[in-house]
Amino acid sequence: MEKLQDVYRIISNEKICPKFFRLCLDAPSIVNKALPGQFIHIRIQESLQPFFRRPFSISRAQKHIEILYEPVGTGTHLLSRKKKGEMLDVLGPVGTPFSLPPKGIRQVVMIAGGIGVAPLLFLSDILKRKYELVLLYGGRTKGHVYDMKEFKQNGCKVLISTDDGSVGVKGRVSKLFTKIRPDSQTTFIYTCGPRPMMASVQSFARGHKLRGQGSCEEVMACALGACLGCSIETRNGFKTVCHDGPAFDLNDLIF
Protein backbone atom coordinates (compact mmCIF):
# COMPACT_ATOMS: atom_id res chain seq x y z
CA MET A 1 0.00 0.00 0.00
CA GLU A 2 1.34 3.43 -0.91
CA LYS A 3 1.34 6.17 1.64
CA LEU A 4 -1.68 8.45 1.44
CA GLN A 5 0.24 11.29 3.02
CA ASP A 6 3.65 12.38 1.79
CA VAL A 7 5.76 15.39 0.86
CA TYR A 8 6.11 16.33 -2.78
CA ARG A 9 8.22 18.84 -4.71
CA ILE A 10 6.59 21.87 -6.33
CA ILE A 11 7.39 21.88 -10.06
CA SER A 12 5.76 25.25 -10.70
CA ASN A 13 3.33 27.67 -9.13
CA GLU A 14 2.18 30.37 -11.52
CA LYS A 15 -0.52 32.92 -12.05
CA ILE A 16 -2.61 31.91 -15.07
CA CYS A 17 -4.90 34.96 -15.05
CA PRO A 18 -5.33 37.87 -12.62
CA LYS A 19 -7.33 35.75 -10.14
CA PHE A 20 -6.18 32.16 -10.61
CA PHE A 21 -3.01 30.15 -10.01
CA ARG A 22 -1.87 26.78 -11.22
CA LEU A 23 0.36 24.63 -9.00
CA CYS A 24 2.15 21.52 -10.30
CA LEU A 25 3.49 18.83 -8.01
CA ASP A 26 5.89 16.03 -8.72
CA ALA A 27 3.68 13.34 -7.20
CA PRO A 28 3.79 10.16 -9.29
CA SER A 29 2.02 8.08 -6.63
CA ILE A 30 -0.96 10.48 -6.72
CA VAL A 31 -0.94 10.62 -10.54
CA ASN A 32 -1.24 6.84 -10.65
CA LYS A 33 -4.29 6.71 -8.42
CA ALA A 34 -6.17 9.96 -9.05
CA LEU A 35 -9.62 10.02 -10.60
CA PRO A 36 -11.58 13.10 -11.74
CA GLY A 37 -13.55 14.64 -8.87
CA GLN A 38 -11.00 13.60 -6.25
CA PHE A 39 -8.98 16.14 -4.34
CA ILE A 40 -5.80 16.61 -2.36
CA HIS A 41 -5.60 18.01 1.17
CA ILE A 42 -2.62 20.32 1.59
CA ARG A 43 -0.86 21.32 4.77
CA ILE A 44 0.03 24.85 3.78
CA GLN A 45 2.93 25.11 6.21
CA GLU A 46 4.24 23.32 9.25
CA SER A 47 2.77 25.68 11.81
CA LEU A 48 -0.48 26.13 13.67
CA GLN A 49 -1.55 28.89 11.30
CA PRO A 50 -3.43 28.01 9.18
CA PHE A 51 -4.47 25.15 11.42
CA PHE A 52 -6.46 22.91 9.06
CA ARG A 53 -5.19 21.49 5.82
CA ARG A 54 -6.82 22.99 2.73
CA PRO A 55 -8.67 20.90 0.11
CA PHE A 56 -8.12 21.40 -3.65
CA SER A 57 -9.59 19.48 -6.54
CA ILE A 58 -7.14 17.71 -8.80
CA SER A 59 -7.37 19.61 -12.09
CA ARG A 60 -4.97 17.35 -13.99
CA ALA A 61 -3.08 14.15 -13.38
CA GLN A 62 -0.85 13.48 -16.36
CA LYS A 63 2.87 13.77 -15.78
CA HIS A 64 2.30 15.82 -12.64
CA ILE A 65 -0.51 16.60 -10.25
CA GLU A 66 -2.02 19.98 -11.00
CA ILE A 67 -4.42 22.15 -9.05
CA LEU A 68 -6.04 25.43 -10.07
CA TYR A 69 -6.76 27.78 -7.21
CA GLU A 70 -7.93 31.23 -6.35
CA PRO A 71 -6.27 33.06 -3.45
CA VAL A 72 -9.19 34.03 -1.20
CA GLY A 73 -7.88 33.90 2.37
CA THR A 74 -4.86 33.22 4.55
CA GLY A 75 -4.14 29.69 3.38
CA THR A 76 -4.53 30.22 -0.35
CA HIS A 77 -2.51 33.47 -0.23
CA LEU A 78 0.33 31.65 1.54
CA LEU A 79 0.10 28.91 -1.08
CA SER A 80 0.42 31.43 -3.89
CA ARG A 81 3.79 32.52 -2.48
CA LYS A 82 5.33 29.04 -2.59
CA LYS A 83 8.30 28.69 -4.90
CA LYS A 84 9.34 26.03 -7.36
CA GLY A 85 11.45 23.42 -5.56
CA GLU A 86 9.73 23.80 -2.18
CA MET A 87 8.13 20.72 -0.63
CA LEU A 88 4.42 20.41 0.19
CA ASP A 89 2.82 17.99 2.67
CA VAL A 90 -0.12 16.47 0.82
CA LEU A 91 -2.79 13.94 1.72
CA GLY A 92 -4.50 12.28 -1.18
CA PRO A 93 -5.95 11.53 -3.55
CA VAL A 94 -9.11 11.42 -1.44
CA GLY A 95 -12.83 11.56 -2.02
CA THR A 96 -15.40 9.81 -4.18
CA PRO A 97 -14.74 10.65 -7.85
CA PHE A 98 -17.32 11.64 -10.45
CA SER A 99 -19.16 8.63 -11.78
CA LEU A 100 -18.80 8.27 -15.54
CA PRO A 101 -21.76 9.00 -17.83
CA PRO A 102 -24.24 6.12 -17.94
CA LYS A 103 -25.01 4.10 -21.09
CA GLY A 104 -26.62 6.00 -23.95
CA ILE A 105 -25.06 9.39 -23.13
CA ARG A 106 -23.54 11.21 -26.11
CA GLN A 107 -23.31 14.81 -24.91
CA VAL A 108 -21.59 15.90 -21.68
CA VAL A 109 -22.29 19.43 -20.47
CA MET A 110 -19.93 20.73 -17.81
CA ILE A 111 -21.11 23.80 -15.94
CA ALA A 112 -18.59 25.66 -13.81
CA GLY A 113 -18.68 28.73 -11.64
CA GLY A 114 -15.28 30.33 -11.02
CA ILE A 115 -12.57 28.07 -9.69
CA GLY A 116 -15.14 25.23 -9.69
CA VAL A 117 -13.81 24.64 -13.19
CA ALA A 118 -10.80 22.81 -11.72
CA PRO A 119 -12.17 19.25 -11.36
CA LEU A 120 -13.95 19.55 -14.72
CA LEU A 121 -10.64 19.91 -16.56
CA PHE A 122 -9.46 16.54 -15.26
CA LEU A 123 -12.87 15.13 -16.18
CA SER A 124 -12.56 16.43 -19.74
CA ASP A 125 -9.16 14.74 -20.03
CA ILE A 126 -10.86 11.42 -19.32
CA LEU A 127 -14.03 11.96 -21.39
CA LYS A 128 -12.45 13.53 -24.49
CA ARG A 129 -13.14 11.86 -27.82
CA LYS A 130 -15.78 9.62 -26.23
CA TYR A 131 -18.44 12.33 -25.88
CA GLU A 132 -19.43 15.65 -27.35
CA LEU A 133 -18.09 18.01 -24.67
CA VAL A 134 -19.42 21.45 -23.78
CA LEU A 135 -18.18 23.73 -20.98
CA LEU A 136 -20.37 26.54 -19.73
CA TYR A 137 -18.14 28.75 -17.64
CA GLY A 138 -19.29 31.62 -15.49
CA GLY A 139 -16.73 33.99 -13.98
CA ARG A 140 -17.28 37.13 -11.95
CA THR A 141 -15.02 39.37 -14.10
CA LYS A 142 -12.50 38.94 -16.88
CA GLY A 143 -9.88 38.49 -14.15
CA HIS A 144 -11.63 35.20 -13.40
CA VAL A 145 -11.32 33.94 -16.97
CA TYR A 146 -8.21 32.19 -18.24
CA ASP A 147 -7.53 30.85 -21.71
CA MET A 148 -9.17 27.39 -21.17
CA LYS A 149 -6.71 26.07 -23.74
CA GLU A 150 -6.72 22.54 -22.36
CA PHE A 151 -10.48 22.27 -22.62
CA LYS A 152 -10.32 23.35 -26.25
CA GLN A 153 -7.49 20.86 -26.91
CA ASN A 154 -9.79 18.20 -25.49
CA GLY A 155 -12.29 19.06 -28.21
CA CYS A 156 -14.56 20.83 -25.76
CA LYS A 157 -16.75 23.70 -26.89
CA VAL A 158 -16.29 26.57 -24.39
CA LEU A 159 -18.98 29.18 -23.69
CA ILE A 160 -18.28 31.97 -21.23
CA SER A 161 -20.30 34.42 -19.19
CA THR A 162 -19.13 37.10 -16.77
CA ASP A 163 -21.21 38.95 -14.22
CA ASP A 164 -20.01 42.31 -15.58
CA GLY A 165 -20.03 41.30 -19.25
CA SER A 166 -16.29 41.96 -19.64
CA VAL A 167 -15.93 38.60 -21.41
CA GLY A 168 -18.63 36.58 -23.15
CA VAL A 169 -22.28 36.87 -22.29
CA LYS A 170 -23.16 39.33 -19.51
CA GLY A 171 -24.78 37.72 -16.49
CA ARG A 172 -24.75 34.47 -14.60
CA VAL A 173 -23.78 31.18 -16.16
CA SER A 174 -27.49 30.29 -16.30
CA LYS A 175 -27.70 32.77 -19.20
CA LEU A 176 -25.78 30.16 -21.20
CA PHE A 177 -28.29 27.37 -20.59
CA THR A 178 -30.26 28.44 -23.66
CA LYS A 179 -27.19 27.86 -25.84
CA ILE A 180 -27.23 24.11 -25.43
CA ARG A 181 -29.68 21.58 -26.77
CA PRO A 182 -30.08 19.03 -24.02
CA ASP A 183 -31.78 15.71 -24.42
CA SER A 184 -32.90 13.71 -21.42
CA GLN A 185 -31.69 10.42 -22.92
CA THR A 186 -28.31 11.50 -24.25
CA THR A 187 -27.15 14.53 -22.24
CA PHE A 188 -25.34 14.29 -18.90
CA ILE A 189 -24.43 17.23 -16.64
CA TYR A 190 -21.40 17.79 -14.40
CA THR A 191 -21.27 20.89 -12.27
CA CYS A 192 -19.04 22.54 -9.68
CA GLY A 193 -19.17 26.04 -8.28
CA PRO A 194 -20.88 28.24 -5.71
CA ARG A 195 -24.04 26.84 -4.17
CA PRO A 196 -26.53 29.27 -5.78
CA MET A 197 -25.07 28.41 -9.17
CA MET A 198 -25.30 24.68 -8.54
CA ALA A 199 -28.88 25.19 -7.39
CA SER A 200 -29.73 26.84 -10.71
CA VAL A 201 -28.04 23.98 -12.56
CA GLN A 202 -30.08 21.49 -10.56
CA SER A 203 -33.37 23.17 -11.42
CA PHE A 204 -32.34 23.42 -15.08
CA ALA A 205 -31.47 19.70 -15.06
CA ARG A 206 -34.76 18.81 -13.39
CA GLY A 207 -36.68 20.93 -15.87
CA HIS A 208 -35.16 19.00 -18.77
CA LYS A 209 -35.11 15.63 -16.95
CA LEU A 210 -31.33 15.50 -17.21
CA ARG A 211 -29.17 13.31 -15.05
CA GLY A 212 -25.91 14.61 -13.65
CA GLN A 213 -23.34 14.96 -10.93
CA GLY A 214 -22.41 17.91 -8.74
CA SER A 215 -19.20 18.45 -6.81
CA CYS A 216 -19.63 20.11 -3.41
CA GLU A 217 -17.48 22.09 -0.99
CA GLU A 218 -17.56 22.25 2.78
CA VAL A 219 -15.01 23.22 5.41
CA MET A 220 -12.89 20.17 6.13
CA ALA A 221 -10.72 18.94 8.94
CA CYS A 222 -9.65 15.33 8.29
CA ALA A 223 -10.77 14.77 4.66
CA LEU A 224 -10.87 11.06 5.48
CA GLY A 225 -14.43 10.57 6.68
CA ALA A 226 -13.23 10.41 10.28
CA CYS A 227 -14.43 13.59 11.98
CA LEU A 228 -17.89 13.81 10.35
CA GLY A 229 -17.31 17.55 10.25
CA CYS A 230 -17.93 18.17 6.54
CA SER A 231 -21.39 16.62 6.41
CA ILE A 232 -24.08 18.16 4.21
CA GLU A 233 -27.73 17.32 4.08
CA THR A 234 -28.72 15.28 1.02
CA ARG A 235 -31.87 13.47 -0.02
CA ASN A 236 -30.22 10.39 1.51
CA GLY A 237 -29.52 12.06 4.87
CA PHE A 238 -26.23 13.56 6.06
CA LYS A 239 -23.26 12.68 3.86
CA THR A 240 -19.62 13.67 4.25
CA VAL A 241 -18.33 15.78 1.39
CA CYS A 242 -14.80 14.37 1.79
CA HIS A 243 -15.64 10.68 1.83
CA ASP A 244 -19.15 10.15 0.40
CA GLY A 245 -18.44 13.07 -2.01
CA PRO A 246 -17.33 15.58 -3.22
CA ALA A 247 -19.12 14.15 -6.27
CA PHE A 248 -22.80 13.43 -5.68
CA ASP A 249 -25.79 12.66 -7.85
CA LEU A 250 -26.99 16.16 -8.75
CA ASN A 251 -30.55 15.26 -7.92
CA ASP A 252 -29.65 14.18 -4.36
CA LEU A 253 -28.22 17.57 -3.41
CA ILE A 254 -30.30 19.98 -1.32
CA PHE A 255 -29.64 23.68 -1.74
Add this chain to the structure above:
Amino acid sequence: MNIAVKIGAVKFANPVTVASGTFGHSEKYYHLQEVKKLGAIVPKTVTLHAQTGNPPPRIAETPSGMLNAIGIENPGADVFIKTKLPALKKTGVPLIVSILGHNDEEFKILTEKFNAAGDISALELNLSCPNLGKKILAAQDPQAIERIVKTVKKISRYPVIAKLSPNVTDIAAMAKVAEDAGADAVSLVNTFAAMAIDTKTRRSVLGNVTGGLSGPAIRPIALYMVCKTAQTVKIPIVAIGGIMTADDALQYIIAGATMVAVGTANYINPRAPLEVLAGIKDYMRKHKINDIAQLRGSLDHG
Protein backbone atom coordinates in the same frame (compact mmCIF):
# COMPACT_ATOMS: atom_id res chain seq x y z
CA MET B 1 12.69 -0.06 28.12
CA ASN B 2 9.30 -0.55 29.76
CA ILE B 3 6.56 1.67 28.42
CA ALA B 4 3.66 -0.63 29.22
CA VAL B 5 0.86 0.84 31.33
CA LYS B 6 -2.13 -0.55 33.17
CA ILE B 7 -5.75 0.47 33.66
CA GLY B 8 -7.52 -1.77 36.15
CA ALA B 9 -6.13 -5.22 35.44
CA VAL B 10 -5.65 -4.55 31.73
CA LYS B 11 -2.19 -3.96 30.35
CA PHE B 12 -1.47 -1.76 27.32
CA ALA B 13 1.83 -2.15 25.47
CA ASN B 14 2.38 1.60 25.44
CA PRO B 15 0.70 4.78 26.67
CA VAL B 16 -0.31 6.27 23.31
CA THR B 17 -3.92 6.13 22.19
CA VAL B 18 -6.32 8.25 20.14
CA ALA B 19 -9.19 10.42 21.35
CA SER B 20 -12.75 9.34 20.63
CA GLY B 21 -14.19 10.81 17.43
CA THR B 22 -10.88 11.73 15.88
CA PHE B 23 -9.57 8.51 14.44
CA GLY B 24 -11.46 6.63 11.76
CA HIS B 25 -10.75 4.99 8.42
CA SER B 26 -7.19 4.44 9.64
CA GLU B 27 -6.87 1.64 7.11
CA LYS B 28 -6.61 4.35 4.49
CA TYR B 29 -3.39 5.89 5.68
CA TYR B 30 -1.77 3.33 7.92
CA HIS B 31 -0.28 -0.05 7.22
CA LEU B 32 -1.76 -2.61 9.57
CA GLN B 33 1.74 -3.01 11.03
CA GLU B 34 1.64 0.68 11.96
CA VAL B 35 -1.81 0.56 13.51
CA LYS B 36 -0.59 -2.28 15.68
CA LYS B 37 1.94 0.06 17.27
CA LEU B 38 -0.78 2.07 19.02
CA GLY B 39 -1.34 1.34 22.70
CA ALA B 40 -5.10 1.36 22.19
CA ILE B 41 -7.77 2.62 19.80
CA VAL B 42 -10.81 4.55 21.02
CA PRO B 43 -13.52 4.65 18.33
CA LYS B 44 -16.16 7.37 18.10
CA THR B 45 -18.71 7.37 20.92
CA VAL B 46 -21.53 4.88 20.46
CA THR B 47 -25.06 5.53 21.70
CA LEU B 48 -27.84 3.00 22.16
CA HIS B 49 -29.83 4.22 19.16
CA ALA B 50 -28.47 5.69 15.94
CA GLN B 51 -27.98 9.47 15.97
CA THR B 52 -27.93 11.53 12.79
CA GLY B 53 -25.94 14.40 14.24
CA ASN B 54 -26.23 18.18 14.15
CA PRO B 55 -27.06 20.40 11.18
CA PRO B 56 -24.07 21.72 9.19
CA PRO B 57 -21.76 23.59 9.35
CA ARG B 58 -20.36 21.32 12.03
CA ILE B 59 -16.77 22.49 12.31
CA ALA B 60 -14.80 25.70 12.11
CA GLU B 61 -11.17 26.62 12.28
CA THR B 62 -10.09 28.83 15.19
CA PRO B 63 -6.67 30.07 16.31
CA SER B 64 -4.58 26.91 16.91
CA GLY B 65 -7.68 24.79 17.16
CA MET B 66 -11.16 24.04 16.00
CA LEU B 67 -14.79 24.14 17.02
CA ASN B 68 -17.00 21.13 16.51
CA ALA B 69 -20.64 20.33 16.99
CA ILE B 70 -20.96 16.92 15.38
CA GLY B 71 -23.71 15.72 17.70
CA ILE B 72 -22.37 12.19 18.25
CA GLU B 73 -23.44 11.02 14.80
CA ASN B 74 -23.16 7.24 15.04
CA PRO B 75 -25.01 4.16 13.81
CA GLY B 76 -26.12 2.96 17.29
CA ALA B 77 -24.70 0.11 19.35
CA ASP B 78 -26.16 -2.86 17.46
CA VAL B 79 -25.02 -1.69 14.04
CA PHE B 80 -21.64 -0.67 15.45
CA ILE B 81 -21.14 -4.11 16.99
CA LYS B 82 -22.18 -5.83 13.78
CA THR B 83 -20.47 -3.70 11.15
CA LYS B 84 -17.59 -1.76 12.72
CA LEU B 85 -16.36 -3.75 15.69
CA PRO B 86 -15.15 -6.82 13.75
CA ALA B 87 -12.69 -4.78 11.65
CA LEU B 88 -11.48 -2.94 14.75
CA LYS B 89 -10.95 -6.23 16.58
CA LYS B 90 -9.05 -7.59 13.60
CA THR B 91 -6.34 -4.93 14.02
CA GLY B 92 -5.36 -6.70 17.21
CA VAL B 93 -4.99 -3.34 18.98
CA PRO B 94 -6.69 -3.11 22.40
CA LEU B 95 -10.03 -1.35 22.06
CA ILE B 96 -11.43 1.18 24.47
CA VAL B 97 -15.07 1.55 23.50
CA SER B 98 -16.64 4.93 24.24
CA ILE B 99 -20.32 4.81 25.19
CA LEU B 100 -22.91 7.49 25.92
CA GLY B 101 -26.31 6.84 27.41
CA HIS B 102 -29.01 9.48 27.63
CA ASN B 103 -29.95 8.04 31.03
CA ASP B 104 -28.67 5.41 33.49
CA GLU B 105 -30.74 2.68 31.89
CA GLU B 106 -29.15 3.31 28.48
CA PHE B 107 -25.67 3.16 30.03
CA LYS B 108 -26.67 -0.17 31.57
CA ILE B 109 -27.95 -1.64 28.29
CA LEU B 110 -24.87 -0.38 26.42
CA THR B 111 -22.61 -2.03 28.98
CA GLU B 112 -24.50 -5.31 28.63
CA LYS B 113 -24.22 -5.17 24.85
CA PHE B 114 -20.46 -4.66 24.97
CA ASN B 115 -20.09 -7.30 27.69
CA ALA B 116 -21.67 -9.68 25.20
CA ALA B 117 -19.60 -8.42 22.26
CA GLY B 118 -16.37 -9.46 23.99
CA ASP B 119 -12.70 -8.74 23.19
CA ILE B 120 -12.75 -5.18 24.47
CA SER B 121 -10.07 -3.79 26.79
CA ALA B 122 -12.02 -1.06 28.54
CA LEU B 123 -15.18 1.05 28.42
CA GLU B 124 -14.95 4.82 28.35
CA LEU B 125 -18.03 6.64 29.61
CA ASN B 126 -18.63 9.80 27.63
CA LEU B 127 -20.14 11.89 30.42
CA SER B 128 -19.19 15.10 28.78
CA CYS B 129 -20.64 15.54 25.38
CA PRO B 130 -21.58 19.24 25.26
CA ASN B 131 -23.47 19.00 22.00
CA LEU B 132 -26.82 17.47 22.70
CA GLY B 133 -28.62 20.56 23.88
CA LYS B 134 -29.13 19.48 27.49
CA LYS B 135 -29.03 22.17 30.14
CA ILE B 136 -26.50 20.34 32.26
CA LEU B 137 -24.17 17.49 31.37
CA ALA B 138 -23.77 14.39 33.47
CA ALA B 139 -20.13 15.39 33.82
CA GLN B 140 -21.21 18.65 35.50
CA ASP B 141 -23.29 16.89 38.11
CA PRO B 142 -21.36 14.94 40.79
CA GLN B 143 -24.44 12.85 41.62
CA ALA B 144 -24.90 11.85 37.99
CA ILE B 145 -21.22 10.90 37.69
CA GLU B 146 -21.48 8.77 40.83
CA ARG B 147 -24.70 7.06 39.69
CA ILE B 148 -23.54 6.31 36.15
CA VAL B 149 -20.10 5.04 37.19
CA LYS B 150 -21.67 2.79 39.84
CA THR B 151 -24.32 1.51 37.41
CA VAL B 152 -21.74 0.56 34.80
CA LYS B 153 -19.10 -0.69 37.26
CA LYS B 154 -21.58 -3.10 38.83
CA ILE B 155 -22.00 -5.07 35.60
CA SER B 156 -19.02 -4.27 33.35
CA ARG B 157 -16.59 -7.06 32.48
CA TYR B 158 -14.05 -4.38 31.58
CA PRO B 159 -12.26 -1.61 33.39
CA VAL B 160 -14.27 1.62 33.32
CA ILE B 161 -12.83 5.00 32.37
CA ALA B 162 -14.91 8.10 33.16
CA LYS B 163 -14.35 10.82 30.54
CA LEU B 164 -14.70 14.21 32.17
CA SER B 165 -15.74 17.59 30.86
CA PRO B 166 -13.57 20.64 31.46
CA ASN B 167 -16.71 22.77 31.69
CA VAL B 168 -16.80 22.61 35.50
CA THR B 169 -15.39 24.67 38.33
CA ASP B 170 -13.17 21.94 39.73
CA ILE B 171 -12.47 18.97 37.48
CA ALA B 172 -10.28 17.31 40.12
CA ALA B 173 -13.29 17.15 42.43
CA MET B 174 -15.31 15.47 39.67
CA ALA B 175 -12.47 12.99 39.15
CA LYS B 176 -12.54 12.19 42.86
CA VAL B 177 -16.27 11.48 42.65
CA ALA B 178 -15.60 9.08 39.77
CA GLU B 179 -12.78 7.41 41.70
CA ASP B 180 -14.91 6.99 44.80
CA ALA B 181 -17.72 5.52 42.68
CA GLY B 182 -15.32 2.83 41.49
CA ALA B 183 -13.97 4.12 38.17
CA ASP B 184 -10.72 2.42 37.15
CA ALA B 185 -9.45 5.57 35.46
CA VAL B 186 -10.50 9.02 34.35
CA SER B 187 -9.87 10.59 30.96
CA LEU B 188 -9.70 14.34 30.55
CA VAL B 189 -10.50 16.57 28.87
CA ASN B 190 -13.36 16.61 26.46
CA THR B 191 -13.89 19.83 24.47
CA PHE B 192 -14.44 23.27 26.03
CA ALA B 193 -17.83 24.84 25.34
CA ALA B 194 -17.15 27.55 22.80
CA MET B 195 -18.41 29.47 19.78
CA ALA B 196 -17.52 31.90 17.00
CA ILE B 197 -19.68 34.43 15.20
CA ASP B 198 -19.61 35.47 11.55
CA THR B 199 -19.95 39.25 11.86
CA LYS B 200 -21.12 39.55 8.24
CA THR B 201 -24.24 37.54 8.97
CA ARG B 202 -24.30 37.90 12.80
CA ARG B 203 -24.83 34.18 12.95
CA SER B 204 -22.81 31.53 14.68
CA VAL B 205 -20.36 29.76 12.38
CA LEU B 206 -21.84 26.46 13.61
CA GLY B 207 -25.25 25.10 12.64
CA ASN B 208 -25.69 24.09 16.28
CA VAL B 209 -24.77 27.66 17.41
CA THR B 210 -22.42 26.40 20.14
CA GLY B 211 -19.78 23.72 20.01
CA GLY B 212 -16.61 22.45 21.62
CA LEU B 213 -13.07 23.77 21.30
CA SER B 214 -10.18 21.36 20.82
CA GLY B 215 -6.61 21.36 19.57
CA PRO B 216 -3.41 23.04 20.79
CA ALA B 217 -5.44 26.10 21.85
CA ILE B 218 -6.72 24.16 24.88
CA ARG B 219 -3.50 22.34 25.82
CA PRO B 220 -2.18 24.59 28.59
CA ILE B 221 -5.57 24.58 30.33
CA ALA B 222 -6.01 20.84 29.90
CA LEU B 223 -2.49 20.28 31.22
CA TYR B 224 -3.30 22.30 34.31
CA MET B 225 -6.44 20.21 34.83
CA VAL B 226 -4.56 16.93 34.44
CA CYS B 227 -1.85 18.12 36.81
CA LYS B 228 -4.38 19.10 39.46
CA THR B 229 -6.33 15.88 39.04
CA ALA B 230 -3.14 13.80 39.34
CA GLN B 231 -2.61 15.34 42.76
CA THR B 232 -6.16 14.48 43.79
CA VAL B 233 -6.83 10.91 42.62
CA LYS B 234 -4.84 7.67 42.69
CA ILE B 235 -6.44 6.04 39.64
CA PRO B 236 -4.72 6.38 36.24
CA ILE B 237 -5.40 9.42 34.07
CA VAL B 238 -5.76 9.35 30.30
CA ALA B 239 -4.67 12.84 29.25
CA ILE B 240 -6.36 14.45 26.25
CA GLY B 241 -6.10 17.97 24.89
CA GLY B 242 -4.16 19.44 22.00
CA ILE B 243 -1.42 16.83 21.81
CA MET B 244 0.40 17.31 18.49
CA THR B 245 3.93 16.17 19.36
CA ALA B 246 5.86 13.93 21.74
CA ASP B 247 6.84 16.96 23.78
CA ASP B 248 3.18 17.79 24.34
CA ALA B 249 2.52 14.21 25.45
CA LEU B 250 5.56 14.20 27.74
CA GLN B 251 4.26 17.30 29.52
CA TYR B 252 1.10 15.37 30.41
CA ILE B 253 3.05 12.31 31.56
CA ILE B 254 5.34 14.43 33.72
CA ALA B 255 2.20 16.06 35.15
CA GLY B 256 0.96 12.59 36.11
CA ALA B 257 -0.89 11.05 33.16
CA THR B 258 -0.68 7.30 32.60
CA MET B 259 -1.89 7.36 29.00
CA VAL B 260 -2.05 10.10 26.39
CA ALA B 261 -4.61 10.38 23.59
CA VAL B 262 -4.08 12.22 20.33
CA GLY B 263 -7.23 13.92 19.05
CA THR B 264 -7.57 16.85 16.67
CA ALA B 265 -3.93 16.44 15.61
CA ASN B 266 -4.98 13.35 13.64
CA TYR B 267 -6.74 15.64 11.17
CA ILE B 268 -3.66 17.74 10.55
CA ASN B 269 -1.06 15.00 10.72
CA PRO B 270 -2.47 11.48 10.52
CA ARG B 271 0.87 10.14 11.68
CA ALA B 272 0.87 12.17 14.89
CA PRO B 273 0.13 9.23 17.25
CA LEU B 274 3.04 7.23 15.83
CA GLU B 275 5.36 10.23 16.02
CA VAL B 276 4.29 10.83 19.62
CA LEU B 277 5.10 7.22 20.51
CA ALA B 278 8.50 7.32 18.80
CA GLY B 279 9.30 10.64 20.47
CA ILE B 280 8.44 9.37 23.95
CA LYS B 281 10.83 6.45 23.45
CA ASP B 282 13.58 8.76 22.17
CA TYR B 283 13.16 10.99 25.19
CA MET B 284 13.38 8.06 27.60
CA ARG B 285 16.48 6.75 25.84
CA LYS B 286 18.13 10.15 25.91
CA HIS B 287 17.33 10.69 29.57
CA LYS B 288 18.16 7.09 30.50
CA ILE B 289 14.72 6.38 31.87
CA ASN B 290 14.00 2.68 31.56
CA ASP B 291 10.48 2.60 32.98
CA ILE B 292 7.80 5.10 32.06
CA ALA B 293 6.57 4.90 35.66
CA GLN B 294 9.71 6.85 36.65
CA LEU B 295 8.62 9.69 34.38
CA ARG B 296 4.95 9.70 35.39
CA GLY B 297 4.17 12.50 37.82
CA SER B 298 7.84 13.46 38.01
CA LEU B 299 7.06 17.18 37.86
CA ASP B 300 9.67 19.08 39.85
CA HIS B 301 7.60 21.35 42.07
CA GLY B 302 10.84 23.14 42.97
